Amino acid sequence: MSENLYKGSEIVCQALINEGVEVAFGIPGGAILPLYGTLNKYPEIKHILTRHEQGASHAADGYARTTGKVGVAFATSGPGSTNLITGLATAMMDSVPIVAITGQVGRAAIGTDAFQETDITGATLPVTKHNYLVMNAKDIGKTIHEAFYIARTGRPGPVLIDIPKDVFDEMSIYDYKKDSKVEILGYNTFEKIDESQLQDAAKLINNSKKPVILAGHGVIISKAQTKLLELAEKAQIPVVTTLLGISSFPEDHILFTGFPGMHGMAYASITLDEADLIIGIGSRFDDRIVGNAKRFGINSKKIHIDIDPAEIGKTIKIDAPIIGDVDTVLRLLNPKINTKTHPQWLKRVEHIKSEHPSLLIPETDRLLGQQVIKTLSDITKGQAIICTGVGQHQMWTAQHYKFINSNSWLSSGGLGTMGYEIPSAIGAQIGAPDKTIWSICGDGGFQMTIGELATVAENKLPIKYAILNNNHLGMITQWQDMFYDGERNSETYTGNPDFVKLAEAYGIKGMRVKDQNELSKAIIEANNHNGPVIIDFVIEKVDYVYPMIPAGQSVDQLIEENKSK
Amino acid sequence: MNKDTFSRRIIVALVKDNPGVLAAIVGVIRRRGINIASLAVGHSEKNQFSRMTFVVEGQEKSVANISSQLNKLIDVVEASDISDKNIVWRELALIKVSCNQSKRVELLELSKIFRVNVIDVGLNNITFEISGSDSKIDAFVELLEEFGIEELMRTGRIATLRGATKVGMKEGEFNSKHNSDIYLSKEGETGSV
Numbered sequence: 001m002s003e004n005l006y007k008g009s010e011i012v013c014q015a016l017i018n019e020g021v022e023v024a025f026g027i028p029g030g031a032i033l034p035l036y037g038t039l040n041k042y043p044e045i046k047h048i049l050t051r052h053e054q055g056a057s058h059a060a061d062g063y064a065r066t067t068g069k070v071g072v073a074f075a076t077s078g079p080g081s082t083n084l085i086t087g088l089a090t091a092m093m094d095s096v097p098i099v100a101i102t103g104q105v106g107r108a109a110i111g112t113d114a115f116q117e118t119d120i121t122g123a124t125l126p127v128t129k130h131n132y133l134v135m136n137a138k139d140i141g142k143t144i145h146e147a148f149y150i151a152r153t154g155r156p157g158p159v160l161i162d163i164p165k166d167v168f169d170e171m172s173i174y175d176y177k178k179d180s181k182v183e184i185l186g187y188n189t190f191e192k193i194d195e196s197q198l199q200d201a202a203k204l205i206n207n208s209k210k211p212v213i214l215a216g217h218g219v220i221i222s223k224a225q226t227k228l229l230e231l232a233e234k235a236q237i238p239v240v241t242t243l244l245g246i247s248s249f250p251e252d253h254i255l256f257t258g259f260p261g262m263h264g265m266a267y268a269s270i271t272l273d274e275a276d277l278i279i280g281i282g283s284r285f286d287d288r289i290v291g292n293a294k295r296f297g298i299n300s301k302k303i304h305i306d307i308d309p310a311e312i313g314k315t316i317k318i319d320a321p322i323i324g325d326v327d328t329v330l331r332l333l334n335p336k337i338n339t340k341t342h343p344q345w346l347k348r349v350e351h352i353k354s355e356h357p358s359l360l361i362p363e364t365d366r367l368l369g370q371q372v373i374k375t376l377s378d379i380t381k382g383q384a385i386i387c388t389g390v391g392q393h394q395m396w397t398a399q400h401y402k403f404i405n406s407n408s409w410l411s412s413g414g415l416g417t418m419g420y421e422i423p424s425a426i427g428a429q430i431g432a433p434d435k436t437i438w439s440i441c442g443d444g445g446f447q448m449t450i451g452e453l454a455t456v457a458e459n460k461l462p463i464k465y466a467i468l469n470n471n472h473l474g475m476i477t478q479w480q481d482m483f484y485d486g487e488r489n490s491e492t493y494t495g496n497p498d499f500v501k502l503a504e505a506y507g508i509k510g511m512r513v514k515d516q517n518e519l520s521k522a523i524i525e526a527n528n529h530n531g532p533v534i535i536d537f538v539i540e541k542v543d544y545v546y547p548m549i550p551a552g553q554s555v556d557q558l559i560e561e562n563k564s565k
Numbered sequence: 566m567n568k569d570t571f572s573r574r575i576i577v578a579l580v581k582d583n584p585g586v587l588a589a590i591v592g593v594i595r596r597r598g599i600n601i602a603s604l605a606v607g608h609s610e611k612n613q614f615s616r617m618t619f620v621v622e623g624q625e626k627s628v629a630n631i632s633s634q635l636n637k638l639i640d641v642v643e644a645s646d647i648s649d650k651n652i653v654w655r656e657l658a659l660i661k662v663s664c665n666q667s668k669r670v671e672l673l674e675l676s677k678i679f680r681v682n683v684i685d686v687g688l689n690n691i692t693f694e695i696s697g698s699d700s701k702i703d704a705f706v707e708l709l710e711e712f713g714i715e716e717l718m719r720t721g722r723i724a725t726l727r728g729a730t731k732v733g734m735k736e737g738e739f740n741s742k743h744n745s746d747i748y749l750s751k752e753g754e755t756g757s758v
Contacts, residue, residue: 121585125592130639133584150639186579186642310633 008137009038009168012101015144017044018176021072023063023430024048025056029076030116032103034168036074048430048459051451053080055423057087058449060098062387062427065410066435068223070097070151071427077103078116081162082123086417088158089127093414094244095221097156099147106166107135121162129157135164137172149182154189155308156221190307193324193332200320201279201303202336208277208301210345211237212257214289217244217413218282218306218326225249225406227330228281234334236341238349240268242283244413247403251382257349258358261289263395266356266547266560271349272297273555280304282326285315286414287552295554305329356560358547359399367516369393369468369539373400375519376438376466379527384436385428386410389421389445392474395545397440419448422465426452429461436464436527443469443496450502456532457506464526465534467499470541478544503534511535572625573602575654575724576632578617578644579609586640590617593634599623603656603721614642618654618723647724654724657696659684660706663713664691672712679705690715 006014012035016024025048028036039047050056053075060071071091075084081102091098105114121131130150132143140163147159205211219228225248232239232249238257239249243264249256258265260272272278278300283289285304290296293316301319304312305326312321322329361370373396376384382404388394388411403409410428412420425439446467456463468474477491503510509529513522513536526533546561580586587606594601602620609616621628635644664672669691676683676693679701685692695705699722706717 122588125585125589126596129637184639185581186636187639308637310630310637312633314630 003173005171006174008140008170009035011140011174013038013042015141019148021045024072024074025050025059026074029080031077031105031165050455053083054086055449055452057084058420058423059427061091061096062410062424063431064096066428066431070099070148073100075102077105078118081118081120088124090412090415090417091158092127095156097151098158099151100160102162104162104164107164124160128160131160133162137167137170141174146182190324193329197322198333201322204277204301204303204320206338210276212271212275212278213237213239214278214280214283215239215245215248216242216283219248220407222326224327224330227327231330231334234339235337246398247406247409250404251402262549263545265358266558267353269555270352275300278302284311290315291549292552292554366540369396370400372537373397376523377401379523384438387421387425387439389442390416390418391442392545393440393442393468418445421445422449422452425463426455429463438464441465441467443467443493444473453506457508462531467536468539469536470539471496499534499536509533514538570625572628573622574628574646574648575620576646579642580615581640582613582615583640589638597627599628605721605723620722651727652724653727654722655696656699656702656720656722658702658719659694661690661692661716662709663715
């Protein structure tokens with residue numbers, strides 16, 4: 001029997017198609033040219049040409065978060081591959097499934113410091129869930145299927161596959177059976193949930209008088225929003241979400257109690273603090289929420305539901321862990337929970353909310369970032385998919401946008417990657433072509449990946465970019481003023497381009513808003529425009545995000561608002 | 566380093582014999598500022614799998630989390646912190662000592678007491694092979710110091726659980742074991758809550 005031989009690059013494409021890949025983001029270069037030379041033969045894979053590899057990795061990230069599928073990025077060896085690293089690290093911190101395929105110098109040149117050679121598997125070890133250097137074409141298929149399995153199962157994450165240039169050209173068989181299962185010894189996806197863990201947790205919940213749910217990104221990744229709602233309603237438990245847990249629970253729900261932590265609502269942090277039981281679901285009790293680990297939640301026991309056992313007890317002591325996928329865990333846990341109300345506790349939470357409203361926008365005739373977000377939220381009725389960069393605009397968006405739909409919030413929560421706002425929206429729009437995407441940007445982060453506007457223009461992606469432009473690295477100004485004795489340095493952006501002219505240079509509709517009175521009209525106009533828009537919102541130069549719990553501190557040190565104003 | 570938060574743990578890991586697995590493991594340990602006091606690697610009873618024993622030292626909190634973090638590596642089949650278990654461990658050392666004829670008898674007597682093998686005798690030196698607990702090796706090394714140690718090399722600890730319990734488990738047992746025993750045992754072992 002004669003077997004069909006394929007080029008390594010053909011095997012890559014066939015394996016990607018077999019994994020259901022429809023889109024790949026990337027940019028060609030020397031070592032990956034054999035793959036690009038083959039790509040035309042496989043129209044099933046739509047290639048989106050980004051202008052920089054960081055853009056490709058963030059776009060793959062945005063696509064993955066929006067669709068729940070694995071995002072794919074291509075890059076060449078050397079600088080192409082190192083440019084991916086920020087995107088991989090972003091995805092690693094936020095558990096986003098990505099498979100990145102990089103070209104490598106030819107096998108004979110590896111280790112010789114050849115032109116454009118970087119040890120990218122070595123360099124990406126700490127920022128990938130796993131990576132591979134494939135030295136034979138016969139291993140390509142198996143490696144790609146394994147990589148996709150690793151990327152999307154368990155706690156998802158990025159996987160990088162490095163393929164030497166001559167391996168793309170090597171001929172080999174590709175044997176793929178549709179139903180073949182990937183098996184990796186020692187790799188555990190924790191499908192079997194420990195019954196005793198469920199019982200211990202159920203007992204704590206049923207006996208608790210003041211429970212609160214802390215819902216994280218894991219709820220969204222596991223698509224457990226319905227089960228979360230069921231649990232909260234059944235036992236009448238207030239729900240706070242983490243920053244990345246935003247949009248895991250409808251914000252117009254009576255039990256929704258905001259997001260806690262450094263820039264969260266004061267009432268959310270106080271509710272967490274007063275609770276006698278914190279039920280962490282798909283959250284990793286990160287330092288922006290916990291602050292001072294010794295002080296955090298001193299009044300409460302903790303349940304921690306997570307698929308990653310290494311997260312249990314990592315930052316705080318856990319009384320009842322449950323290891324497993326959130327949706328599966330809640331499916332088994334919810335029937336064990338008594339239908340119950342906590343009238344006194346819920347009344348107390350309502351009281352906390354009214355005592356600490358947290359999100360009052362100051363009365364002023366100048367344009368504030370908060371007003372932009374609030375107006376956008378009202379006009380889009382909380383229905384848009386929102387991307388952000390990192391900084392004040394991100395926090396204002398988290399605070400003032402009222403997210404109604406699940407999984408409608410894309411932000412770099414763990415790594416805090418400025419520059420995420422432009423390319424992640426590209427991936428999100430391609431993953432959800434029928435949805436309205438608003439990307440909220442800072443004037444700082446916007447300029448970090450500004451080249452991707454060409455990608456937006458080329459693909460006519462109708463993304464609405466809202467720049468909250470204060471000519472400052474706003475959060476940096478805030479920290480320098482608050483924690484570095486007002487010693488400001490390098491926080492002002494005096495050389496900003498004219499963003500309206502810049503938009504027009506790319507063939508994108510550009511708008512500028514300086515006045516509160518123009519706000520609604522401009523947002524409606526942009527929202528209805530059939531194509532990309534960049535709005536330059538010229539906002540108050542120096543403004544601070546409140547509430548704030550300074551880094552490493554606790555709810556006791558919560559600063560509710562700027563008293564000096 | 567604050568004394569009461571300093572911790573020293575013995576970790577045994579069954580790993581795939583893939584290039585880069587050692588770098589991945591060392592990376593997980595290094596980035597947390599944990600020192601590897603010793604590391605021993607060799608083939609295991611399973612084809613294409615190696616077993617590593619390493620002793621790590623660092624802040625209690627980060628060291629306690631290490632075996633869980635290592636278990637996340639795809640090429641690590643299983644990593645266990647066995648410090649608080651009933652274990653046996655050994656270390657091997659080769660020691661080359663300066664020795665002229667007049668001292669040779671004395672040294673050979675000493676080696677008998679410690680049940681140490683002589684593996685090479687030269688005109689002006691003698692090489693011992695000693696295995697045992699690290700304290701036994703320490704004691705022997707201390708005695709030899711006055712003769713003049715030319716070279717000392719130690720493998721670091723290798724360790725296993727006493728009796729029938731195996732550190733590395735059979736493939737079939739793997740999933741159920743992972744779910745409960747190792748990470749979340751209720752006795753408050755290292756790596757647990």
